Amino acid sequence: MSDLKRKILDAVKGDLEEIENELTANLNPHIDLVREVAGHILFGGGKRLRPLVMVLCGRLCGYSGTYDKTFSTAFEYLHAATLLHDDLVDEASLRRGKPVAHRVWGNSVAVLVGDFLLARALAITAGTERIEVVRILAELTEAMSQGEVHQLMRKGDTGLSEDEYLEIIRRKTALLFQAACRVSAVLADAPEERQTALADYGYNLGMAFQIVDDLLDYVAETPQLGKATGADLREGKLTLPLIHLLRSARSADRKWVKNLVQLKHAEFTAEEFQKLIDLMRESGALRYTEKVASLYAEKAKAAVSAFPPSAARETLLDIAQYTLNRTA
């Protein structure tokens, strides 16, 4: 484990334990199968990054209530709900080294347990007694589902632009981080400019996080990633390294890459995948992707730098840095 990861985990140990307890306590289904399937996705080794940044942002705003840990679970439930539905949409096989839910229990159960988790997130949000928080969650859920449809529609399209890619990951990832950070400020009755600053932190953190996620899908080691690399390519999902490569490659290489993306049943070989990564390295696509992620991480840091120094602020800065350093 890197020193930075160790430092973050030491700083938030108590918070993570409380979040973990709340995740179990608030799940509360009537049906055992729902508990089992929800548990499979919820307690399968997630980083708890969304609830954690929400709690830390609340602390930064001097939140003094007792509902922060409870409420933070709404973001993890919502995240888990979208994972259940997205794994089905993406026809994924593995997540964090385990078979995905729809492969174990079937599509139907995955859909319905996702719906249940979405509803739990909403019920917990209603528990804040703040209608504007409900509104933020509702708008978030709308945007996320449309982001996924957008991504689905553009599958296999080698004409996807960087701007369109950024818009897709904004909806599917960054908005959830943004909402988590913004509502923590709303609940703490922080002034508007603090809400905006934390929303900016969340948005930029989410963008950096997803871009690195998409990069790791090419360059991570499989055991650390918990699934085979190349999943995005297999699903015809264009992400930044590939978009940059298509833009910058020589004509012959570009043609070869396009063919690879459009292969029926994604039947590319390990050698072809390695050649693709070599091309990404040579053309500067990997470096470019790292650079874009790092710009977002820097913006995230700048957004919290306006707050006075505190342990919470330091951890939020460390988390922004960690999105770049992580290897899985």
Added chain:
Amino acid sequence: MSDLKRKILDAVKGDLEEIENELTANLNPHIDLVREVAGHILFGGGKRLRPLVMVLCGRLCGYSGTYDKTFSTAFEYLHAATLLHDDLVDEASLRRGKPVAHRVWGNSVAVLVGDFLLARALAITAGTERIEVVRILAELTEAMSQGEVHQLMRKGDTGLSEDEYLEIIRRKTALLFQAACRVSAVLADAPEERQTALADYGYNLGMAFQIVDDLLDYVAETPQLGKATGADLREGKLTLPLIHLLRSARSADRKWVKNLVQLKHAEFTAEEFQKLIDLMRESGALRYTEKVASLYAEKAKAAVSAFPPSAARETLLDIAQYTLNRTA
């Protein structure tokens, strides 16, 4: 069209037009495909029963705001969301005479557009500015998804009891009607006993409606139903006529029926299906199902009879009666 249906439609013509307009105006997706798929399920000939009873119940409580028609769409969106997901879960082919969405656009799109509609329902609910209404919707969504999982788990199980069946349809249908009627009273600031009375109306109406729905799946004419009869049997879904038959049939018949339910790939013939219905008729299963539905409809009528006479009350009484008379 029956005289009763004509009378109801004449009484609510203006309301239905406004609800229809609001359903279009509030859908509001960014993505054309989302509009198309949501439109397929939303504007495919639904009865608008849920928004309609909500609006009528509000009128009964003297609701004087302007948000009732807008808010009523939340219940239709929520209903449409569950139809999209349930058709997938049930592996259905036709709804109201048209191919279901997941057969046209695939499972992924059906799941994601369902999520979008759920989120729209929530956003419109937040527009009431009443946190208790949000809480009712959240609890409803949780209960509905668990009801569907429950039903799925018991598929093909000939040991399903009448009580368990009633619990399943309570969650999957009656709670939505109940919530629609209750929140109309909450929004009109009606006293607690009126809220309870309307919740009772909605609950009992929903139970009657679903029991008749399940009956029609055996005895309706296919063109009127918009899909083949026998869908529940094909899906291994036990409903009241079959539960009663299994309970009351002679031993040899019971064995034959059990085999029919458990047939691989539901490969029963038209003759076998007709024999099943004959058995249901002879054993009194059809009559019993009608009787149970009618008891719920009577309870629904009793619940609104406490209100002073008005046009809205008369239509709510007519609707309760209509659930029994309808042929599709």
